[in-house]
Amino acid sequence: MRIYSSRYLYFSFLLILAFACGKKEESCELSDDILGQDLTLKIDRLEQDFFSAKSVEEFNYLLEAHPEFAKEYLQMDLYTSQDSLASELLAIHQDSAMQILADSVAGSFPDISDVEHELENAFKAIKYYFPEFQVPKVYTFVSGFNSDLVVTDELIVIGLDYFLPPTHSFQPELPRYMAERYDKPYIVPMIVLAVSARFNETNPADNTLLAEMIYYGKSYHFTKAIMPCTSDQFIIGYTPEAIAESFANEEFIWSHFIENELLYETNPFEIRKYIGEAPFTDAISTKAPGRMGRWLGWNIVDDYQFNQDVPLDVLMAEPDAEKIFRESGYRPRKPNQ
Structure with missing residues (x-):
């Protein structure tokens, strides 16, 4: 069955306005209880320090000053010594192409206080719902398009070269449909989406398509709850037009899943589709x-x-995908709703 027919084109344009900024917009402001928490975030722009270093000794100093970064991101344990890693970093950062890339990042991101503020508020929201959450150290870096984003319990590293403006001459080697999602407004939602994994409980024995759907559904719901004013576009990576047309054709999409008995499919190849x-x-x-x-x-x-009406922490702790589906009362929205 072919969807997105001209019959629904009119509804698509109407729904762009309704859904481009999110499905439910009761209130997009975080509460004073969340924002009033004593939590301050400072993003450390390590690319500036590393591209300023001119000797092995200076790189050794940086490695010692940032042990988590050296171990988790630079994987220092894979080197025979700290000096060997420092020597390799010196060669990399003196490379003319890397210097040009670093200059491009510096020009495109002279100030990231807006990212810092947005991420600080997101961390406050996560801390509010999950008090056990410990705020990690956050760094920016220029990876030479080797790493876009690293998120662990202890640190987060943002490869700013991946998030250069789409019109920039330097771009990561990614398919176009993925490269479009590597832009500044996606940085914090991508981080929050990654952080959601540590709270997203699952049933390891359930390998159905439904289980995968619910896992990602919980991740996106988490991100929207933490960043309620953020457009769905920057959470799931669909254009506003694609979001609108998906809602306009939700009945057809759902009927495809039901008619082909896909929810309990366990074939990895089929699930990947x-x-x-x-x-x-x-x-x-x-x-x-x-x-x-x-x-x-x-x-x-x-x-x-x-x-x-379950709280966010209870939702994320629920591992039973079947229960969530059955108790959701889910029905696809009709185009004129």
């Missing part, structure tokens, strides 16, 4: 954006939380 990265979900339509199963899972989780 609906969950994995792709320019479109061609099993449904070449006009349907990729990762359609994740998007549908988000809708199911949203309905579960709304209808069952």
Whole structure:
């Protein structure tokens, strides 16, 4: 069955306004209880220090000053000595192409106080809902397009070269549909989405497509709850037009899953068609954006939380995908709703 027919084009344009900034916009402001917490974030711009270093001794000093960064990001344990890593870093950072890339990053990101502020508020929200959350150290770096984002319990490293403006001559070697998501507004949502994994409980024995859908649905719901004013575009990586058309055709999308008995599919190849990265979900339509199963899972989780009125921490701790689906009362939205 082909979706996105001209019959629904009119609704698509109307729904762009309704859904471009999110599905439910009751209030997008974080509460005073969240924002009033005593939490201050400072992003350390390590690329500036590393590209200023001119000797092995200076690189050794930086490695010793930032042990978590040296161990987790630079993987110092793989080197025979700290000096050997420092020598390699010296050669890399003296490379003319890397110098040009670093200059481009410096020009495009002269100030990241807006990212810092947005991430600080996100950390406050996570801390509010999950008091055990410990704020990691946050660094920026120029990786030479080797690493976009590293998120662990102890540190976060943002490879700013990956997030240069889309019009910049330097771009990561990624498919176009993925490269479009590497832009400044995506940085903090991508971090929050990654952090959600530590709270997202699952049943390891459940290897169905439904379990994958609910896992990603919980991740997106978490990110929206932590960043309620952020457009869905920057959370799931769909354009506003794709979001609108997906809602306009939600009945057709859902019928595809039901008619083909996909929810309890366990074949990894079949699951990947609906969950994995792709320019479109061609099993449904070449006009349907990729990762359609994740998007549908988000809708199911949203309905579960709304209808069952469960707090965010309780939702994330629920490992039973089947329970979430059954108790969600999920029904696809009709185009004129």
